[in-house]
Amino acid sequence: MSELGLCSRREADEWIEKGWVIVDGVRIDTLGTKVLPEQQIEIDPAARAEQAKQVTILLHKPVGFVSGQAEDGYLPAITLITPENHWEGDRSGIRFSGMQLRALAPAGRLDIDSTGLLVLTQDGRVARQLIGENSDIDKEYLVRVTYGDQATDIDQSFPPESLATLRHGLSLDDVPLKPAMVSWQNGEQLRFVLREGKKRQIRRMCELVGLNVVGLKRVRMGRVQLGALPQGQWRYLDTEESF
Structure with missing residues (x-):
């Protein structure tokens, strides 16, 4: 049920215990019941109402x-x-x-x-x-950075090859990162769009190319x-x- 996107695993357990799950016309109230791929799963309207x-x-x-x-x-x-x-x-x-x-x-x-x-x-x-x-939902961030002693016009001195490395080529915890969209918004702020979310990922990515993050704001998740x-x-x- 979870894999089909009908509900979460926790909800699936609750619905089964309440008798809100019907397989091929038979109500199922036993956790762990096996269902074959060709069988039809229906959900009681009471479950849909609770979910709403x-x-x-x-x-x-x-x-x-x-x-x-x-x-x-x-x-x-x-x-x-x-x-x-x-x-x-x-x-x-x-x-x-x-x-x-x-x-x-x-x-x-x-x-x-x-x-x-x-x-x-x-x-x-x-x-x-x-x-x-x-x-595969992407997340967008605005990231204010410094570079060495520079706090402004960093886009003019930051090496293009380092920007390319931010986009693709870094690893964290020995695991290669997925490609990211990274571009300058202005002289001191980068825009990141990621499709993953490792712990403190952007801060660690920036550190690896010599940037220091002084402000980070998430402005979008998907649409x-x-x-x-x-x-x-x-x-x-x-x-x-x-x-």
């Missing part, structure tokens, strides 16, 4: 918050999901409920020193799409833009939006 209540939240994470569990005294980003921080520009029409915080988890990391778009979701399908093993969402505030993913 799940929310995905877009947060403009500030520096100083961790994406997941609290660590080293730093608060997790989910603590910012409050009625007070709900962006007044949200046009989704969804009303906030404390139940929406249940099983709400980040779909991808954004390190403590970085800002920008962080997705938190209850929907396993969204998490799989963004961070699943076969995800969803950070846009005008203010720092520290959040909004719901609209039903008309998709990554």
Whole structure:
């Protein structure tokens, strides 16, 4: 069921236990039941109704918050999901409920020193799409850098071959990185578009070619833009939006 994109594995377990899964007309309520490729899986409407209540939240994470569990005294980003921080520009029409915080988890990391778009979701399908093993969703970042003693006009002195290496040719933890799109936005800021997300990847990539990152902001995940969402505030993913 998870591989077919019907739900997350956790949801699949819950649906089976509730008798919401039907295989060739027979309700299945035993976990681990084997299903052959040619068999037909149907989902009870009650499961679809429950799934429709799940929310995905877009947060403009500030520096100083961790994406997941609290660590080293730093608060997790989910603590910012409050009625007070709900962006007044949200046009989704969804009303906030404390139940929406249940099983709400980040779909991808954004390190403590970085800002920008962080997705938190209850929907396993969204998490799989963004961070699943076969995800091909690209993420866009704006990265402010220094180069030696230079803080401006770095694009004029940074070697073109090093820029080419950033795009393709680096390895982290002895694993070659996938090709990336890297270009200068202005004299001190690079634009990165990645299709993977290793821990502190951009900072480590820049370090390998002599650049020091002084600011990093994620501005897009797939087709969803950070846009005008203010720092520290959040909004719901609209039903008309998709990554």
